[in-house]
Amino acid sequence: xxxxxxxxxxxxxxxxxxxxxxxxxxxxxxxxxxxxxxxxxxxxxxxxxxxxxxxxxxxxxxxxxxxxxxxxxxxxxxxxxxxxxxxxxxxxxxxxxxxxxxxxxxxxxxxxxxxxxxxxxxxxxxxxxxxxxxxxxxxxxxxxxxxxxxxxxxxxxxxxxxxxxxxxxxxxxxxxxxxxxxxxxxxxxxxxxxxxxxxxxxxxxxxxxxxxxxxxxxxxxxxxxxxxxxxxxxxxxxxxxxxxxxxxxxxxxxxxxxxxxxxxxxxxxxxxxxxxxxxxxxxxxxxxxxxxxxxxxxxxxxxxxxxxxxxxxxxxxxxxxxxxxxxxxxxxxxxxxxxxxxxxxxxxxxxxxxxxxxxxxxxxxxxxxxxxxxxxxxxxxxxxxxxxxxxxxxxxxxxxxxxxxxxxxxxxxxxxxxxxxxxxxxxxxxxxxxxxxxxxxxxxxxx
Amino acid sequence: xxxxxxxxxxxxxxxxxxxxxxxxxxxxxxxxxxxxxxxxxxxxxxxxxxxxxxxxxxxxxxxxxxxxxxxxxxxxxxxxxxxxxxxxxxxxxxxxxxxxxxxxxxxxxxxxxxxxxxxxxxxxxxxxxxxxxxxxxxxxxxxxxxxxxxxxxxxxxxxxxxxxxxxxxxxxxxxxxxxxxxxxxxxxxxxxxxxxxxxxxxxxxxxxxxxxxxxxxxxxxxxxxxxxxxxxxxxxxxxxxxxxxxxxxxxxxxxxxxxxxxxxxxxxxxxxxxxxxxxxxxxxxxxxxxxxxxxxxxxxxxxxxxxxxxxxxxxxxxxxxxxxxxxxxxxxxxxxxxxxxxxxxxxxxxxxxxxxxxxxxxxxxxxxxxxxxxxxxxxxxxxxxxxxxxxxxxxxxxxxxxxxxxxxxxxxxxxxxxxxxxxxxxxxxxxxxxxxxxxxxxxxxxxxxxxxxxxxxxxxxxxxxxxxxxxxxxxxxxxxxxx
Numbered sequence: 001x002x003x004x005x006x007x008x009x010x011x012x013x014x015x016x017x018x019x020x021x022x023x024x025x026x027x028x029x030x031x032x033x034x035x036x037x038x039x040x041x042x043x044x045x046x047x048x049x050x051x052x053x054x055x056x057x058x059x060x061x062x063x064x065x066x067x068x069x070x071x072x073x074x075x076x077x078x079x080x081x082x083x084x085x086x087x088x089x090x091x092x093x094x095x096x097x098x099x100x101x102x103x104x105x106x107x108x109x110x111x112x113x114x115x116x117x118x119x120x121x122x123x124x125x126x127x128x129x130x131x132x133x134x135x136x137x138x139x140x141x142x143x144x145x146x147x148x149x150x151x152x153x154x155x156x157x158x159x160x161x162x163x164x165x166x167x168x169x170x171x172x173x174x175x176x177x178x179x180x181x182x183x184x185x186x187x188x189x190x191x192x193x194x195x196x197x198x199x200x201x202x203x204x205x206x207x208x209x210x211x212x213x214x215x216x217x218x219x220x221x222x223x224x225x226x227x228x229x230x231x232x233x234x235x236x237x238x239x240x241x242x243x244x245x246x247x248x249x250x251x252x253x254x255x256x257x258x259x260x261x262x263x264x265x266x267x268x269x270x271x272x273x274x275x276x277x278x279x280x281x282x283x284x285x286x287x288x289x290x291x292x293x294x295x296x297x298x299x300x301x302x303x304x305x306x307x308x309x310x311x312x313x314x315x316x317x318x319x320x321x322x323x324x325x326x327x328x329x330x331x332x333x334x335x336x337x338x339x340x341x342x343x344x345x346x347x348x349x350x351x352x353x354x355x356x357x358x359x360x361x362x363x364x365x366x367x368x369x370x371x372x373x374x375x376x377x378x379x380x381x382x383x384x385x386x387x388x389x390x391x392x393x394x395x396x397x398x399x400x401x402x403x404x405x406x407x408x409x410x411x412x413x414x415x416x417x418x419x420x421x422x423x424x425x426x427x428x429x430x431x432x433x434x435x436x437x438x439x440x441x442x443x444x445x446x447x
Numbered sequence: 448x449x450x451x452x453x454x455x456x457x458x459x460x461x462x463x464x465x466x467x468x469x470x471x472x473x474x475x476x477x478x479x480x481x482x483x484x485x486x487x488x489x490x491x492x493x494x495x496x497x498x499x500x501x502x503x504x505x506x507x508x509x510x511x512x513x514x515x516x517x518x519x520x521x522x523x524x525x526x527x528x529x530x531x532x533x534x535x536x537x538x539x540x541x542x543x544x545x546x547x548x549x550x551x552x553x554x555x556x557x558x559x560x561x562x563x564x565x566x567x568x569x570x571x572x573x574x575x576x577x578x579x580x581x582x583x584x585x586x587x588x589x590x591x592x593x594x595x596x597x598x599x600x601x602x603x604x605x606x607x608x609x610x611x612x613x614x615x616x617x618x619x620x621x622x623x624x625x626x627x628x629x630x631x632x633x634x635x636x637x638x639x640x641x642x643x644x645x646x647x648x649x650x651x652x653x654x655x656x657x658x659x660x661x662x663x664x665x666x667x668x669x670x671x672x673x674x675x676x677x678x679x680x681x682x683x684x685x686x687x688x689x690x691x692x693x694x695x696x697x698x699x700x701x702x703x704x705x706x707x708x709x710x711x712x713x714x715x716x717x718x719x720x721x722x723x724x725x726x727x728x729x730x731x732x733x734x735x736x737x738x739x740x741x742x743x744x745x746x747x748x749x750x751x752x753x754x755x756x757x758x759x760x761x762x763x764x765x766x767x768x769x770x771x772x773x774x775x776x777x778x779x780x781x782x783x784x785x786x787x788x789x790x791x792x793x794x795x796x797x798x799x800x801x802x803x804x805x806x807x808x809x810x811x812x813x814x815x816x817x818x819x820x821x822x823x824x825x826x827x828x829x830x831x832x833x834x835x836x837x838x839x840x841x842x843x844x845x846x847x848x849x850x851x852x853x854x855x856x857x858x859x860x861x862x863x864x865x866x867x868x869x870x871x872x873x874x875x876x877x878x879x880x881x882x883x884x885x886x887x888x889x890x891x892x893x894x895x896x897x898x899x900x901x902x903x904x905x906x907x908x909x910x911x912x913x914x915x916x917x918x919x920x921x922x923x924x925x926x927x928x929x930x
Contacts, residue, residue, distance in 0.1 A: 002785055003527055003718075004797050005875035011797075014804045014876060023796050026803065027698055029820055030667055034703040040569050045787030048531050055781055059540030061555030065548065072545045075768065082465050084500055086537075092514035093507035096528050099724035101855075103912040104904050105516075105847050108509035109723040115453050118924040122490050128923055132725070134581040137768040145624075166768035173742075173764040176592060177626035220480060248476050250486045263768075273556050274546030274769025275581065276726035288921065294724065299917035302902070306450070307909040311917040317584070317620035318858070322629040327620035330582040330714070334722030341503055344453050347493035349462050356476070357469050363479065364471050381479055402549055410547045429466045 002045065065271060069435045070407040071365070073386045073426025074216070075136065075164050076274055077266050079244070079354060080430050082345045085268050089338045099294065099330065103309035104301075110308035113296040113333065116340040123243055124260045125251025126282035130293040132336035133328065136263025137167040139279030140210065140240055141174025142292045142326055143261045146283075147208035147236045148180060149290055149325070154207035155180045158198065162187045162215035163240055165415040171210070185209070191217045191379035191388070195225060202233050208259075212240040216412075217379055217424065218362075218386035220249065227256025242266055243280065245384045247355040259283045268342025269335060278332035278339065289315060292326030294333075357429035358385040361436065365427055368440045374447045378422065386426035388412065391447070394421040400446050406439055448908075453502055454925050457492030490927070509908045511852045513720075517878050521824045521855035521867025522615065522663060524693050524715035529785065532718065532778040541777050546769040550754050556773065557753035560746045563780040564730075570791070572702025573709060573732030577741045578771040583690055585766055586710030586729025587621040587657070592763045593708055593733060593740040594655045594684050595625055600761060603682065605654035611640050613664060613859040618657045618688060627654060634861055638664035638817040638826075646677050653683040660704065661691045661822035663859040663867070665802060675705025684708060692716045693871070694799055694823035697792035701732070708733050716794075717779035728775035742766055797872035798823040801879060805870060808883045812890045816862040824869035828862050837893045839864040841900035844911060845892070848904045849885045 006014070020026060027035070046054065065078055072078070089095070093108060100106030100113075113131045120129040133139040144157055157175060159168055161184050172182060183201060186194045193211055202209075209230055213221035223239065230237045239257040244266040246252075252260050265277035283291065289312065297311030317324040346354065362385040369375045369389050376390045391397060394411050401408045409425030416422070427436070449456075476485055494502075511518065518525040535541070544553055564576045580586040591608070598605050607630045608622040619629040630653075632645050639662070649656070656678045660668045668674065678685045687701045687709035693716045701709045713719050714727035721727070733741060743762045744755035755770075786794065799822050806815065806825040816826035829839040843853030843866065855867040870879060892899065903911070 001793060002790060003529060003873050004793055005873065006797065006800075010876045011800065014800055018800075018803055018807050023800075026796065026799055026820075029669055030699060031669060031672060033672065034699045036697060036699055036703070040697060040788055042566060042569055042788035042791070043784065045790040046784055048785070051531060051781060051785045052535065054784060055535045055777075056538065056540075058555045058558055059535075059538045061558060062540045062544055063548075063552040064539045064543035065545050066539065066543055070545065072547050074547055076546055078543075078545065080466050082463075082496075084496055088500060088503045088507075090533070091504065091507040093510040093512045095512075095533075095720045095722050096514045097510050097512035097723050098518070098520055098523050098525060098721045100510075101520075102511075102843070102847065102853050103914070104844065104907040104909060105511040105852060106509075106723075107908050108506035111452070111509075112503065112506055113723075114923070115925070118452075118454065119491070121924045134585060134725075135767055138581075138585070138766065164768070166765065169765045170768060173592060173766055176763070177595065177624050179626075220484060222484070224483070246486070247489055248485055249480075250484050255484075270542040270774070271545050272542055273544040273553065273773040275767065276772040276774055278726075288923075295921075295923055297917040298922040299913050299920075301910040301912050303910050305909050307912050309912045309914050309917050311914065311923065312921060314918070317616035319616070320620070321616050322619035322623045324616070324620040324623070327584040327588060327617050327624050328582070329584045329615075329617050330721070330725040330727040332581070332722075332726045333724035335726060337503075337723065340453075341499065343491060344494055344499045344502070345463060345496060346465060347461055347463065348459075348489050348491040349493060350465055351491060352489060353466055353468070356473065357466060359476060360471060360473050361469050363474065364469075399549075402552075407545075407548065429469070431469070433469055433471045 068405050068407045069438055071409045071425040071427065072407050074410045074424050075263060076271055077426060077428050078271060078430060079266055079428045081268050084345055085338060085341050088341050089334060094337060095334055100310060103307065107308060110296050112337045112340060114298060114308050116336045117296060119340055119343050120280050120282050123246045124282045125253030126260060127285035128288045129280060129282035130291050130295050132331045132333060133279035133281055133293055134332055135275065135277050135279045137170035139261040139281045140167050141171050143238045143259045143281055144171055144175060144208060144210065146259060146290050146292065147238060150287060151207045154205050156183060156205045157208055158183045158185050158201065158206060159210040160185050160193050160212060162193065162217060163210055163212040164216050167240060191219045193221055193226065195229065199229050202235055206235045208236040208238050210238045210240065214242055214245055214384045217388045218383035219379060220382050220384060223252060223255035223257060231256065244355060247351045264335060264339045267339035269338065276332055276335055278335035290325055293328045293331055354429050358427055361427035361431045362386060364433060365425065365436045368436055372443060386424060388422050388424050390422045392421060394423050397446060401442055404442055406442055408439055448505055452925050454492050456494060456498060459493050461493040461495050463496050516850055516852050517874065517882060518852040519854050519868045519870050520852060521869045522690055524869060524871055526718055526871040527873035528718055528720040529782065532781045535781050536774050536777045541774065554753055557746045559777055559780050561748060561753055563776055566783050567711065567730055567732060570696060571709060571732050572700035574735040575738045575741060576730045576732045577745060578728060578730050578776055579742045579765065579767050580729040580731055581767050581772045582725060582727040583710060583712045583729050584617040584621060586731050587617055587688065588624055589731045589742060589766050590686055590708040590710055591621055591625040593737055594686065596740050596761055596763050597737060598654055605652050607653045609648055609653060609656040611658065612861050613638065613662050614657065614659060615663060615688060615690060637819050638666050639668055640674060642670055642673055645674065649677050649681050649683060651681055653681055655684045655686050657686040657688055659688040659691055661694050664817050664826045665821035665824035666817055666819050667822050671704045690715060691823060694795050696795040697788065698795050708737060713775055713779040718782045719775045719778040726772045726775055728772040794872045801870040801872060801874060804879055805868060805883065809886055812887050816865065824867060826862050827866045829864040829866060832893045833864050835893050836897045837900045839866050841903065842889055845889050845900065845903040848906045851882060851885060
C-alpha cells in the first residue's frame with residue numbers, strides 16, 4: 001500500500017488491542033446520518049510509474065518560459081537560479097520539517113532564518129524584520145494593517161496608483177474587515193507619483209502612504225521628496241520594492257521609509273506560475289512589537305552557548321488569539337531560506353552584476369525601441385530593469401509575437417485605461433543582446 | 448562544527464561567476480540614476496560555492512525532520528512527503544511558467560487547478576474551491592471574508608463569531624482581522640462543544656461559528672448536526688477549519704456535517720511538505736450559494752480550453768497575487784491521483800487507528816484529556832507527572848534525546864500540561880511501539896529522578912534554550928562588530 005507501512009496482520013492486531021473487530025467500529029461514534037455510504041466515485045490509485053506518466057503528460061500541455069524569448073516581468077522575474085541552490089534547499093531536513101517550535105532540534109532552520117532576517121536588514125537598511133510572509137502583495141496588506149495599529153486614531157490609507165494592480169487588490173481585501181478608507185494617488189504624465197496631489201490629500205486622518213519603487217512601470221521614485229512631505233504630517237511611509245533593485249539603489253531606510261515590504265521571488269525563486277514566492281516586511285526597531293509573523297532571535301542555552309529560537313511570540317495568534325498582530329501561522333520559510341542561499345552564492349559582487357546586467361540589457365532594449373518610429377516611450381529612462389512602451393495595436397502585436405515564440409511583455413491597458421496600447425517589458429541578466437535584436441526585428445516585420 | 452554565521456565566514460575576494468556579462472557595452476548606474484538614489488556600499492558577504500554548500504548542509508544536520516525522525520506534532524499532520532511528488536513538481540513544465548503567460552501556454556497548469564478542485568469537491572461535498580490562500584490562516588481569512596460579504600449583501604449587521612475555547616489560535620485572530628468580536632463557547636468536561644451554552648450564545652448578531660472537527664482534542668464533535676442546526680436557525684453560517692481533515696477522508700464530508708465554508712490545508716492532509724514552516728496552501732471551499740464570493744480568478748473550461756475566470760459577481764477580491772502557491776497544488780494533486788479513493792480512505796482509517804493505538808497503550812501511564820475515543824490525534828495531560836515536579840515541556844524535551852520530535856505542547860489551552868500527539872497514518876506499528884516504550888521509560892525517569900528533567904535534552908547540538916532571555920533582549924539580526 002503506498003505510504004502505509006502496517007500490514008494487514010499488524011492492523012488486525014492493533015484493532016484487537018483496542019477491543020475492536022472491524023474498521024467500522026473505529027468510527028462507530030460518528031452519527032450515521034453523516035457517514036458516506038458507498039463510493040465517492042473518485043478515480044482508482046496509480047502506481048508511481050503511471051503517476052509520473054500522467055503528470056508529465058499534463059506538464060507537456062504547458063510551454064515553459066525557456067522555450068520563449070520572454071520579456072515578461074511585472075512582479076515575477078526570470079533571473080538565473082544557481083544549481084547549488086536547488087541542491088541545498090532540497091535537503092530533507094529543511095523541507096520536511098515544521099515551524100521550529102522546538103529550538104533544541106531545529107537550530108539549522110533557526111540559524112538560516114536569523115541569517116535571512118539579517119540579509120533583509122542589510123539590503124533595506126532597516127533595523128528589524130520577520131521570518132517571512134506569504135508574498136509581496138499580502139506583505140503589503142500586513143504592512144498597512146500594522147500602520148493602522150500604530151496609529152489607531154487614523155483610518156485613511158493612501159496608495160499610489162502606480163503600485164502593482166494585484167497588490168492594490170489584495171490590500172483592499174486585507175483592510176476590508178475594518179472601517180478604513182482607501183484613496184488612490186495618481187501618477188504624473190512622466191509616470192512618477194503626483195507629489196502635489198499627495199500633499200493636498202493628506203489630512204489628520206491619514207495613517208500611511210504606500211508607494212512602490214521601482215514602481216509598476218519600473219521607474220525609480222524620489223523617495224526623499226515623498227518622505228519630506230509625509231514626515232511633517234506624521235503619516236507613515238510604506239514602500240513596496242524589488243529587493244534585487246537594492247543591490248545598487250540607496251537603502252530605503254536612509255530615505256525616510258518607515259515600513260518596507262515586497263516579494264522575494266527575484267532572489268533565486270522559480271517562477272512557479274507566481275507561487276510560492278515569499279513576502280518580506282522590515283521596519284524600524286521602535287515598531288518591532290507590532291510586526292506580524294514569526295521572528296527568530298539569538299539567545300543562550302542553559303550552559304551559556306549561543307543559539308536561536310522563535311521569539312517575541314506574545315504578538316502571535318497561538319498566544320494572543322484575538323489580540324494577535326496577525327493571524328499568520330505558516331509563512332514561507334523554505335522560500336526565505338532559499339533567498340538566503342541565493343544571496344550567499346551570489347555574494348556582494350555577484351548580486352551587483354545581476355543588477356548591472358539586467359539594468360544594461362533593459363536600457364539597451366529601451367534604446368532599440370526608441371529608434372523605432374512606430375514605438376513611443378511615454379515615461380523617462382530612470383528605471384531599473386523594466387519600462388513601458390507604447391505601440392498601436394499592442395495586443396494584436398503581442399499575440400503575433402507570441403506565435404513566433406516571443407513574449408514581448410505585459411499589456412497594461414486593462415489595468416490603466418489611460419495607458420492603452422502600453423506594454424511593460426523587463427530584462428534579466430539571462431537575456432542576450434541577440435534576444436533583444438530578435439524582438440526588434442520581428443516588431444519591424446509585423447508593423 | 449564551525450558555528451560562525453555566514454556573515455562571519457565572508458572572504459572579499461570570491462566571485463562564483465554564476466552569470467554572463469551581456470554582449471553590449473556596459474553603462475554605470477550613475478549614467479541614468481541620480482547619485483543620491485544610489486547606495487554607497489552593499490554590505491553582503493562573499494563566499495565560495497563550497498563554503499555556502501557546506502554552511503547550509505551543516506545547518507540542515509542540526510534539524511529534526513519527517514525524513515529523519517518520528518514527528519508526532521499534533522494538529523500539524525507531519526506525514527511522509529512522497530518523493531515522486533517533489534520530482535513532478537520540479538518538472539520545468541511546472542516550475543518555469545510565468546503567471547502572465549497567455550492561457551494557451553499554461554493549459555496543463557490550469558488543468559491541475561481545475562481537476563484538483565473537482566476532486567476536492569467530491570471529497571468534501573462543497574460546490575467550488577479557490578486555491579489562492581497560501582496557508583491555513585490565509586484560508587480562514589478568505590473564508591471569513593466570504594461570510595462577511597455574504598451577510599453584507601443581505602444587509603445584515605452581524606458582528607460576532609463563535610469560537611470554541613479549544614480552537615486553534617488562528618481562529619480568533621482571523622475573526623479579529625475580519626472585524627469581528629470573538630465569543631467563546633466553553634467545552635464540556637469530555638472536551639466537546641457545550642451545546643446548551645452554544646444555544647444561548649448564538650443570536651441574530653452572530654455571523655458565524657468557526658469549528659474544527661475532529662476538534663483539537665482529537666475528538667469528533669458527535670453533536671455536529673445539533674451545532675449546525677443551532678447556528679443556522681439564527682441565520683449564521685458554519686465555518687470549517689479543516690486542519691484535521693486527515694481523519695475523515697471518505698468517512699464523512701463537511702457538507703454532510705452542515706458546513707457552509709471550509710478550508711483544507713493541502714500541506715497537512717494532502718502530504719505536501721511543510722518546508723520548515725511554509726510554503727503551504729489552503730483550498731477554500733464553499734456551498735453553491737456562496738460561489739460568487741470566492742476570490743478571483745477561478746479556473747473554468749469552455750470548448751475544451753481552460754481559462755481564468757475573473758467574472759464573479761460578489762468576489763471578495765484577492766488575498767494573494769496570482770493563483771496561489773501553484774507548485775504546492777501540483778504535489779497535492781499528484782498525491783490524490785496516486786492514492787485514489789481506496790488509498791485516501793486508508794489514510795483516515797490508519798491515522799485514526801494509529802492514534803487510538805497510542806491512546807490505548809499510554810492511558811495508564813499518562814492521564815487522558817478525554818474519556819472519549821479519539822480520531823487522528825490524542826491529547827495527554829501530564830498532571831500526574833507534574834505532581835512529581837516534571838512538566839509537559841520537560842517530557843517533550845526528554846523525547847528529543849530519543850530522536851523523537853516533541854508533540855505539540857500546552858495546547859489545547861483547556862487541557863492542563865497538554866501533549867497533543869498526532870502520529871499520522873504513515874508511521875509503522877514498530878515506530879509507535881518505540882514511542883510507547885520511550886514514553887513509559889520517561890515516566891519511570893519521572894518517578895526515579897525528576898530533578899534531572901530541567902537539564903534535558905542532553906544530546907542535541909545546543910542544550911535547553913532560554914526563550915525568556917531571547918524575548919527580554921531581542922537580538923533578531925547580526926550586526927558587524929563595532930556597528
